Amino acid sequence: MEKKPVITVKNLVKNYGDFAAVRDVSFEVYEGEIFGLLGPNGAGKTTTLEIIETLREKTSGEIIVDGFSVDTNADSIKQRIGVQLQAAGYYPNLNLSELIDLFSGLYGITKKPMEMLGKVALTDKAKAKYKQLSGGQKQRFSIATTLINNPRIIFLDEPTTGLDPQARRNLWNLIREIRDAGTTVVITTHYMDEAEVLCDRVAFIDGGKVIGIDTPDNFIDKLVESGFERPKQVKAANLEDVFINMTGKEWRES
Amino acid sequence: MRKYSNTRATLAIATASLKSILRSPSAVIFSLAFPLIFILVFGFIGGGGVKVEVGLGKGSDTTNIVYQELKGVNVVKLLPDLSEETLKKNLEKGSLDAVLTISKNPNGKPPYIVDVKYTKASLEKGNILKAVLNNIFYIVNTKGANAPPPVAELREATVHGREYKTIDFILPGQLGFSLLSTGVFGTAFVFLSLRITLVIKRFFATPVKRASIVIGEAIARITFSLIGALFIILVGHFFFGFTLIHGFVTVINMLILSVIGLIVFMGFGFTVSGIAKNESSVPPIANIITLPQFLLSGTFFSIEAFPKWLQPISRALPLTYLNDAMRKVAFEGAGLFDVTHQLLVLAIWGVIIYTVAVKAFKWE
Numbered sequence: 139m140e141k142k143p144v145i146t147v148k149n150l151v152k153n154y155g156d157f158a159a160v161r162d163v164s165f166e167v168y169e170g171e172i173f174g175l176l177g178p179n180g181a182g183k184t185t186t187l188e189i190i191e192t193l194r195e196k197t198s199g200e201i202i203v204d205g206f207s208v209d210t211n212a213d214s215i216k217q218r219i220g221v222q223l224q225a226a227g228y229y230p231n232l233n234l235s236e237l238i239d240l241f242s243g244l245y246g247i248t249k250k251p252m253e254m255l256g257k258v259a260l261t262d263k264a265k266a267k268y269k270q271l272s273g274g275q276k277q278r279f280s281i282a283t284t285l286i287n288n289p290r291i292i293f294l295d296e297p298t299t300g301l302d303p304q305a306r307r308n309l310w311n312l313i314r315e316i317r318d319a320g321t322t323v324v325i326t327t328h329y330m331d332e333a334e335v336l337c338d339r340v341a342f343i344d345g346g347k348v349i350g351i352d353t354p355d356n357f358i359d360k361l362v363e364s365g366f367e368r369p370k371q372v373k374a375a376n377l378e379d380v381f382i383n384m385t386g387k388e389w390r391e392s
Numbered sequence: 393m394r395k396y397s398n399t400r401a402t403l404a405i406a407t408a409s410l411k412s413i414l415r416s417p418s419a420v421i422f423s424l425a426f427p428l429i430f431i432l433v434f435g436f437i438g439g440g441g442v443k444v445e446v447g448l449g450k451g452s453d454t455t456n457i458v459y460q461e462l463k464g465v466n467v468v469k470l471l472p473d474l475s476e477e478t479l480k481k482n483l484e485k486g487s488l489d490a491v492l493t494i495s496k497n498p499n500g501k502p503p504y505i506v507d508v509k510y511t512k513a514s515l516e517k518g519n520i521l522k523a524v525l526n527n528i529f530y531i532v533n534t535k536g537a538n539a540p541p542p543v544a545e546l547r548e549a550t551v552h553g554r555e556y557k558t559i560d561f562i563l564p565g566q567l568g569f570s571l572l573s574t575g576v577f578g579t580a581f582v583f584l585s586l587r588i589t590l591v592i593k594r595f596f597a598t599p600v601k602r603a604s605i606v607i608g609e610a611i612a613r614i615t616f617s618l619i620g621a622l623f624i625i626l627v628g629h630f631f632f633g634f635t636l637i638h639g640f641v642t643v644i645n646m647l648i649l650s651v652i653g654l655i656v657f658m659g660f661g662f663t664v665s666g667i668a669k670n671e672s673s674v675p676p677i678a679n680i681i682t683l684p685q686f687l688l689s690g691t692f693f694s695i696e697a698f699p700k701w702l703q704p705i706s707r708a709l710p711l712t713y714l715n716d717a718m719r720k721v722a723f724e725g726a727g728l729f730d731v732t733h734q735l736l737v738l739a740i741w742g743v744i745i746y747t748v749a750v751k752a753f754k755w756e
Contacts, residue, residue, distance in 0.1 A: 191597055213599050217396070221597035227589030231412040243404020244598040246396045287598075 144169040144291060144322050145190060150199035152185055152346075159185045161346035163199075167291070172313065172323045174337035176330070182346040183326045184224060187293055190324075191221050204290050217245070220284025220292035220321075222277075224299075228268040234279060235264040238286065245287040258282040258312060274305030281312060291322040298332060303381050310336050331378075334358075401600045405608025406615070413578070413616050423574045423620045427566035431628055434562040444517045444524075447479045448472040449493030449507065456504050458494055461528045468524060486513025490521050560635050563628040564718035565691035567621055567646070568711050571653045572685060574617050576678050579661025582609060583753075584668050592755060602755070610658060614651055621650045637725035645721045645728055653714040656738050659745035666752035685711040710741040 145167035152160040160182040167173040175183045188194040190201055192212040201208045203215045228237050238251035255261045258278040263271060271279060277297045284292045294313070298306045306329075313336060317323050327333055333340050334354045341351040350357070413419045446468055453459070454472070462468055471488070482488040493507040508525065510518035586592045595605060625643055628634035636642040660681050668674045688695070688702070689711035695703055706712050717734035720726040728735070 193593065193596055213396070216597065216599045219597075221594070223590055223594055223597070225590065226594045227591050228594075229408050229412060229591055230585065230589075231415040232408055236408065236411060240404050240408040241598065243407075244401050244595060244600045246400050246599070283594075 141168045143167065144204055145324070146200075146202040147186070147190065148200040150186060150189065150201065151197045152182070152189060152194070153197045158346055160189075160196075163343065163346070163348050165341050165348055165351055167322060167324055168339070169322055170317065170320060171338040172317050172325060172336055174333045174340035175324065175326045175343060176328075176333055176340050177343035179328075181343045183343055184295055186343070187295055187324070187326065191219060191293055192216055193221075217287060218290045220287065220289035222280045222284050222292070222294045222297060224295040226280070228283075231267070233265045233267055234260060237268065237279075238282065241283050241286045247287060249286050254282045254286060255279075257285060272305070273301050274308060277301065277305075277309055278312060281309075281316070285316070285321075289321060291324060292316065294323065294325045296326055296328065298327060298329065303378055304385065306332070307382070396599050398601055398604050401598075402604040402608045402611070405600075405605055406611035409582070409609050409612035410615055412582075413612060419574065419578055419616070422577060423570045423617065424623065426573070427570040427624055428627065430566050431559065431563055431624065431632065434558050443467065443469050444489045444521050445469050445471060445487070446521060447474050447482065447488045447491040449479065449491055450476055452492070452494045453496055453504070454494075456494060456496075457532055458504060458506055458528060461532065462492075462524070465524055465528075467520065483509060483511045484513065486511055489514045489517035557633060557635065559628055559632040560723045561694070561719070562692070563624065563632075563634050564646075564722055565689075565715050567624055567650065568653065568689070568715045568718060569682075569686055569691050570620060570624065571617055571650055571714070572657050572682055572711055574613060574620070575654050575657025576660045576664060576682055577674070578613055579609070579658045580664035580668065580674050580678055581671065583662065583665035584671060584674060587665070587754060587756065588670065596755075610655070613658065614654055617650060617654050618647055621647055635723050637723065642722055642725065646718060648728060649714065649717050649721060649731075652735065652738060653710075656710055656714075656742045656745065659742060659749050662749035663745065663752045666749070666754045685709050688712070690715050710738055713737045 143166040147166070148164050150160055150163040151158070163182070163186055175187065177183050185194065189196045190203060190208070192208050192215050196208070204218050206214045206218070208215060229240060232240065234255060235251035238249065238254050242249045251264060252261055255264055258281055260275060260279055260282065263275060263279075268276065268279065281292070281294065281297065284294070297313075298309055301309065310332070313323055313325070325337065337354060339351065339353050340357070342349045352360075444467055446462075448454075448470055452472075463470060470492075474482070474488075479488065479491050483491050488511070490511065491509045495505055495507070497503055497505050506525070508521070510521075583592075592605065622643070625634065625636070625646060629636055661678075664674060664677050664681070668677055684705075685691075688698070688706045689709045690706065691711070695706040695712060698706060713734040717731040717738075720731050720734075721728070
């Protein structure tokens, strides 16, 4: 497969006063992949993401998104991306269908709410308020709002945090479907098992710097080659497998 | 690719915001229920006018001309069937203003004797009755046979003026206050909560312009307030006789004033949303702005009734001028060009508050 970069970040730096949140970050995201940004809290993942999303000013560096520079063409970028923020709320007192209408208006396009909700299996919640949804439903709805403008790239900031194992798997399937439909996905997560099964490539960020970019498999192979051994031999299944097995693999709405 | 439409984005926000406002109980209560309750209370208190209650003594003759004339006076309310004892007791308490007994004169001339007992407990109304009786006697005595030729003839005329009712004062004040609370509380709460819950940040990830967000919210609030104002005016007019001199034109003028007032008050709302750290700090700050105006801007009492030292403060507040303009337009039938002084003061307030708002307002 030809690897065509859809996002290019070069020497990105972001300082808040004396504090350097992002020191020197460079990476490329290829078209049609699920790209994971991994790293401890405070490593600069969200800041990096928000700068690419044109929500934050950078201190220096160069960022090209789908051929447009964040410096000169922020509006063109906004039209081509979908953004899910960590912990963002939605306009109060509106139901899901009305929220989709609102976002359609903000993007200046016409979308049938039911069609969008159908993509994330929420048609039966069309008249419900965002607050009344379960954790998994909230994240699915957030993803629906990122898809309204048929974006080339969507950004998901910790979409599975706080979800139960079923809802998490359910969201993985949704994210894969989105990638398979041709949309590039950039995701952050604290769950390495998630990154391992979901991401095509991952970048580790620590202390505001990229400390490695590769596929999850390559990272693991390299570590094993270096002579790494887990202190305890892994069993053929883990407790999460037990959880899924005992509570059923089907979709669940809690 | 089609050109991005800012108008469409603005209208999408306006629609969303209006739906949200209509579903929020506090907005509806503050802007509609609150003013309506005040109007109701004052509407019922103010309706009555003066009534002199007069008890009719036992054995009064009710066929005579004096009685008939008295019955025709609507200031006087005659209460015939009270017992001797009740008459005495109520007269002493002042719940009756006078007791009147009309009897045939056994001596023949004059044919009737009218006996009136006033009470110290209600001297003022007693005096009204006295005047009414004098008037009746003048008519009756000049009409009777063998009456002396009149020395002078009385010609009465009443200029037909407009009756200034309590509702005419109360309603514009309540309308002004409704606009003030929608403008300040509504705007402050919505922008603070959109900021805190990151709704605005999420908006910024779309191509929407900041101006669209502000204008969209303003359109929604103005629409809501206009519906509210219209409702208050119509209820006032049809149920409590609120005076609308030029009818429809007056209503339109009042609505235009409402919009101007609301825009100024929203400036306070933007400022409060910027100063407040969280939702619970909105009410105290907003109350600092609304309460003094509620009390001092002639919402309930004319500011002329305030002590001299307080009046300059009243005359510095924007709501005073909105109330003033509303009353002139509604009751005196003034056009918008007749209230330019009030509009000018509101405009100055607008400039000041929006200068502050631009500095205080926070997007994130």
